[in-house]
Amino acid sequence: MIVGIGTDLVVIERFKRMLDERPKLGERLLTDGERRLSVESQAARFAAKEALAKALGSPGGMRWLDCEVVRSDDGMPSFVTSGSVAARIEALGITRIHLSISHDGGYATTMVVCEA
Template identity: 55%
Template sequence: MIAGVGIDVVDIDRFEESLERTPAMRERLFTEAERSRPPASLAARFAAKEALAKALGAPTGMAWLDAEVVNEASGDPQFEIRGSVLARAEAIGVRSIHVSLSHDAGIASAVVVLES
């Protein structure tokens, strides 16, 4: 059963400008492992975290670092969740999180589907 769906899009150039203008934003939004990725990948990961927040019902107090986008050996993205994100997912009965990322033509996008 579907427990939640979220989608988000990010303008890659605008996102990169924001990261350059506010360097602390990188540490606030991304785990250490995520931070070294190129701008398009960071924008897609930010879109994924936004989409996850929407799918979870935009819970108050959700910590950005409690959701990390990692890649399986196949290259497919997946979420590793902990802390505030894990607590919310457990509260609404999430058993599985599906995430799809894309970036093309200056836009990064992500879709998240939660299964219970």
């Protein structure tokens, strides 16, 4: 059963400007591994975290670093969660999270579907 759906769209140039103007922002939003990626991929991962938060009902108190977007050997993206994000997933009884990511033409977009 679907218990949450979230989507997000990020303008990559705007995201880059935010990171340039506030250097510590990247450390609050993205894990070390995520910050090593291109700005397009960083924007897509931020969008994925936003979409997941929406799918989880946007509860307060969730930490950005309690969620990391990773890729399997075949390139499929997924989340690794801990702390506040993992607790919310458990509270909702979520057993599977689907994630789709795309970035092109100056935009990064994501879709998340949570199942229980």
